[in-house]
Amino acid sequence: xxxxxxxxxxxxxxxxxxxxxxxxxxxxxxxxxxxxxxxxxxxxxxxxxxxxxxxxxxxxxxxxxxxxxxxxxxxxxxxxxxxxxxxxxxxxxxxxxxxxxxxxxxxxxxxxxxxxxxxxxxxxxxxxxxxxxxxxxxxxxxxxxxxxxxxxxxxxxxxxxxxxxxxxxxxxxxxxxxxxxxxxxxxxxxxxxxxxxxxxxxxxxxxxxxxxxxxxxxxxxxxxxxxxxxxxxxxxxxxxxxxxxxxxxxxxxxxxxxxxxxxxxxxxxxxxxxxxxxxxxxxxxxxxxxxxxxx
Amino acid sequence: xxxxxxxxxxxxxxxxxxxxxxxxxxxxxxxxxxxxxxxxxxxxxxxxxxxxxxxxxxxxxxxxxxxxxxxxxxxxxxxxxxxxxxxxxxxxxxxxxxxxxxxxxxxxxxxxxxxxxxxxxxxxxxxxxxxxxxxxxxxxxxxxxxxxxxxxxxxxxxxxxxxxxxxxxxxxxxxxxxxxxxxxxxxxxxxxxxxxxxxxxxxxxxxxxxxxxxxxxxxxxxxxxxxxxxxxxxxxxxxxxxxxxxxxxxxxxxxxxxxxxxxxxxxxxxxxxxxxxxxxxxxxxxxxxxxxxxxxxxxxxxxxxxxxxxxxxxxxxxxxxxxxxxxxxxxxxxxxxxxxxxxxxxxxxxxxxxxxxxxxxxxxxxxxxxxxxxxxxxxxxxxxxxxxxxxxxxxxxxxxxxxxxxxxxxxxxxxxxxxxxxxxxxxxxxxxxxxx
Numbered sequence: 144x145x146x147x148x149x150x151x152x153x154x155x156x157x158x159x160x161x162x163x164x165x166x167x168x169x170x171x172x173x174x175x176x177x178x179x180x181x182x183x184x185x186x187x188x189x190x191x192x193x194x195x196x197x198x199x200x201x202x203x204x205x206x207x208x209x210x211x212x213x214x215x216x217x218x219x220x221x222x223x224x225x226x227x228x229x230x231x232x233x234x235x236x237x238x239x240x241x242x243x244x245x246x247x248x249x250x251x252x253x254x255x256x257x258x259x260x261x262x263x264x265x266x267x268x269x270x271x272x273x274x275x276x277x278x279x280x281x282x283x284x285x286x287x288x289x290x291x292x293x294x295x296x297x298x299x300x301x302x303x304x305x306x307x308x309x310x311x312x313x314x315x316x317x318x319x320x321x322x323x324x325x326x327x328x329x330x331x332x333x334x335x336x337x338x339x340x341x342x343x344x345x346x347x348x349x350x351x352x353x354x355x356x357x358x359x360x361x362x363x364x365x366x367x368x369x370x371x372x373x374x375x376x377x378x379x380x381x382x383x384x385x386x387x388x389x390x391x392x393x394x395x396x397x398x399x400x401x402x403x404x405x406x407x408x409x410x411x412x413x414x415x416x417x418x419x420x421x422x423x424x425x426x427x428x429x430x431x432x433x434x435x436x437x438x
Numbered sequence: 439x440x441x442x443x444x445x446x447x448x449x450x451x452x453x454x455x456x457x458x459x460x461x462x463x464x465x466x467x468x469x470x471x472x473x474x475x476x477x478x479x480x481x482x483x484x485x486x487x488x489x490x491x492x493x494x495x496x497x498x499x500x501x502x503x504x505x506x507x508x509x510x511x512x513x514x515x516x517x518x519x520x521x522x523x524x525x526x527x528x529x530x531x532x533x534x535x536x537x538x539x540x541x542x543x544x545x546x547x548x549x550x551x552x553x554x555x556x557x558x559x560x561x562x563x564x565x566x567x568x569x570x571x572x573x574x575x576x577x578x579x580x581x582x583x584x585x586x587x588x589x590x591x592x593x594x595x596x597x598x599x600x601x602x603x604x605x606x607x608x609x610x611x612x613x614x615x616x617x618x619x620x621x622x623x624x625x626x627x628x629x630x631x632x633x634x635x636x637x638x639x640x641x642x643x644x645x646x647x648x649x650x651x652x653x654x655x656x657x658x659x660x661x662x663x664x665x666x667x668x669x670x671x672x673x674x675x676x677x678x679x680x681x682x683x684x685x686x687x688x689x690x691x692x693x694x695x696x697x698x699x700x701x702x703x704x705x706x707x708x709x710x711x712x713x714x715x716x717x718x719x720x721x722x723x724x725x726x727x728x729x730x731x732x733x734x735x736x737x738x739x740x741x742x743x744x745x746x747x748x749x750x751x752x753x754x755x756x757x758x759x760x761x762x763x764x765x766x767x768x769x770x771x772x773x774x775x776x777x778x779x780x781x782x783x784x785x786x787x788x789x790x791x792x793x794x795x796x797x798x799x800x801x802x803x804x805x806x807x808x809x810x811x812x813x814x815x816x817x818x819x820x821x822x823x824x825x826x827x828x829x830x831x832x833x834x835x836x837x838x839x840x841x842x843x844x845x846x847x848x849x850x851x852x853x854x855x856x857x858x859x860x861x862x863x864x865x866x867x868x869x870x871x872x873x874x
Contacts, residue, residue: 257830257832257833258497258832258833260497260830263827263828265821265823266827267822267823280823282824291671294575294576295576295577295670295671296573297568297573297576297579297582298564298568298571298573299571300567300571315564316561317559317560317564317565317567317568318559318561318564319560319578320500320501321667323500324500324501324671324816325671326673327673328821329498329819329820329821332497333490333495333497335489335490336489336490366561368561371489371560372560372561424821
C-alpha cells in the first residue's frame with residue numbers, strides 16, 4: 144500500500160520533470176546563452192528530488208560520531224528489500240536531559256499542528272527535596288510488532304509495513320479515532336486543523352508549509368487530510384528511505400536516541416539492544432514495541 | 439405533551455395531570471421542537487464547514503458527548519426492539535399496544551445514533567469507505583453492517599405490522615393523508631371479508647414473528663457489539679472487561695423499558711388495559727435497573743479491589759472528579775434511585791403518572807450512564823506524565839462539551855423527537871383496524 148503511494152508520488156514528480164524539461168528545451172536556445180548554470184542547477188535539483196542519492200559518508204573511523212555510524216547502518220539496510228529491514232529505535236535514558244529538542248524538531252519536520260505531537264518527553268520527579276531528581280522518557284510511537292491500533296480501524300487505513308513501521312493512509316482515514324483510544328502508549332493524536340498562531344493577525348507561513356510525510360506533499364487547507372485524521376510518528380519514513388536518520392535522532396543533543404536495522408547484527412542498534420539494561424514499555428500487553436530504552 | 443397530539447385519546451380511570459391541557463400546548467410543543475431542530479441543523483452545518491475543531495475534544499480525549507449520545511441511542515433502540523419482541527415473539531399479548539411504539543422508537547433511535555456517530559467522524563464525507571475498505575478485524579466495522587441490517591429488519595417489521603391499517607387508512611382518509619398512507623402501504627390492499635382479513639392478519643403476524651426472531655440476535659449484537667467496541671480496548675482497564683457488553687445490553691433494556699413506560703403512561707391509549715400495561719412496563723424497567731445497578735456495582739468493587747492505579751483513578755474521576763454530578767445526580771439519582779423508589783414505593787407504584795415520571799427519570803439518567811462509560815476512561819493518561827508532557831489546549835486531559843456540541847446534541851435530539859412525534863401522530867400506533 145505504501146509502495147503504491149510512492150508510485151503515485153513518483154508519477155506526480157515525473158509530470159513536473161516533464162514540464163521542466165519542456166521549459167528547458169523551449170528556452171534552451173536562448174537560455175543556454177544567458178544562464179546555463181541556473182538551468183543546470185534546476186535540472187539537477189529535480190533529479191535529486193527524483194532519485195535522492197543517499198548522502199555521502201566519510202570512511203569508517205574508530206572514534207566517529209554515532210550519527211555517522213548509524214547513517215552507514217541505515218544505507219546498508221536500504222540496499223536490502225523492504226521486508227528484510229527491521230527498524231528499531233533505542234533511547235538511552237541515562238543520556239536524556241529532557242531538553243525536548245526531539246519533540247520540537249519533530250514538530251518542525253512534520254509541520255505538526257497544536258493538537259498533534261509525535262514525540263513528547265515525559266517528565267517524572269523522583270524523591271523529595273533535597274534528594275530529588277528528574278527522569279525523562281521520550282515517547283515516540285513504539286511501532287509495535289503486534290500493534291493494538293491497526294486491527295480496530297474500520298477502514299484498513301492503518302497497518303504495519305513489512306519493515307515494521309505502522310503507517311496511516313491519510314486519504315482513507317475517516318477520522319473515527321478508534322485507534323487513538325486503542326493505543327496503550329498515547330502515541331496517536333488527532334489533527335483538529337488548528338494553528339499555533341491561530342488567534343494572531345496572521346497564521347505564520349511556516350505553519351501552512353506542506354508536510355512531506357509518507358513521500359507525499361500534504362498542504363494544509365480547509366478540512367483536507369491530514370486535517371481530520373489520526374496522526375502518528377512514522378520514524379520519519381520519508382527521511383529514512385532517503386538515507387537520512389529520523390529528525391529526532393539527528394537533533395538529539397546528547398546522542399541519546401539511536402536508530403537502525405535490528406536485522407543487521409552488526410548495526411549499532413543491534414549492539415545496544417543485546418545488552419541486559421534494555422526495557423520496553425508495557426511489555427505485559429504483548430504489543431512487542433520496537434522502541435527500546437536503555438536504563 | 440405527545441398526548442395532546444393524539445387529542446382524541448380518551449380520559450379514563452387515571453389522575454394524569456397532562457390530560458386536560460389546552461390545545462395550544464401542542465402548537466407550543468411543535469414550535470419548540472422546530473426551533474431546537476433548526477438550531478441542531480445549523481450546528482451540524484457549522485460543524486461540517488468549520489471542521490471538528492468546533493468541539494472541545496482533545497487528542498487524548500478524542501471521544502466525547504457525541505459518542506456517548508450515540509451509544510445511548512443505539513441502546514435505546516436495541517432496548518425498545520427487544521421489548522417489542524416480548525409481544526411479537528414471546529407472545530405476551532397483554533403488551534400488544536406497546537409493540538408498535540417500541541418498534542417506532544427503535545427505528546428513530548437508531549437513526550439518531552447513526553447521525554451522532556456520523557457527525558463525530560473527522561471526515562464524514564468518507565463514510566462510504568466503510569463499504570469498500572471494510573476491515574473484518576474491527577468491531578466498529580462489523581457494527582456498521584449490523585446497524586444497516588437492523589434498520590432494514592425494523593422497517594420491514596413495522597411495515598408488516600401496519601400494512602393492513604395503512605391500507606384501510608388509505609381508503610378511509612382523504613387529501614394528503616390518503617396519499618401518504620397509499621404511499622406507505624406500497625400498494626398493499628386489505629381483503630374485504632372478515633375471514634380473509636383475519637387470515638391476512640395471521641400471515642402478517644407470522645412474518646413479524648420471523649423478523650422478530652431474526653432481530654433478537656441482531657439487536658443483541660447491535661448493542662452488545664457497541665459495548666464490545668469499548669470492551670476490546672486492552673489499553674483501557676475501565677473498558678477492558680467482558681462485563682461491559684452485558685452492562686451495555688442491560689442498561690439498553692432498562693432505557694428501552696423506561697422509555698416505553700414514559701410514553702405509554704403519558705400518551706398511551708387510556709382503555710381498560712392502560713394501567714396494567716404501564717405497571718407491567720414499569721416493573722420491567724425496575725427489574726433491568728436493578729440488574730444494571732448490580733452489574734455496575736460489581737465493576738466498581740472488582741476495579742477498586744484490584745488496586746491497579748489507572749483503573750482506580752478512573753473510578754476516582756467518576757466519583758470525585760471534576761464532574762461528580764454526572765455520577766451522583768445523573769447516574770445514581772435519576773438513573774437508579776428515583777425510578778427504583780417510585781416503581782417500588784407503595785404510594786406511587788400504582789399511579790401511572792408517577793410511573794411515567796419514573797420512566798422519564800431513567801431515560802434521562804441513562805444518558806449520564808453513557809457519558810460515564812465513555813469519557814472517564816480517557817481522562818486518565820495511559821502513561822504516567824503524559825498529561826504534563828505537552829501543554830496545549832488540544833492535548834488536555836480535561837473535557838467539557840463546547841457550545842456547538844451542546845447545540846448540535848440538543849438540536850439533533852429535538853429533530854429526532856420531532857420526527858418521532860409526527861410519525862406517532864400520523865401512523866396507526868395502536869392498531870386502528872382490528873378493533874373496528
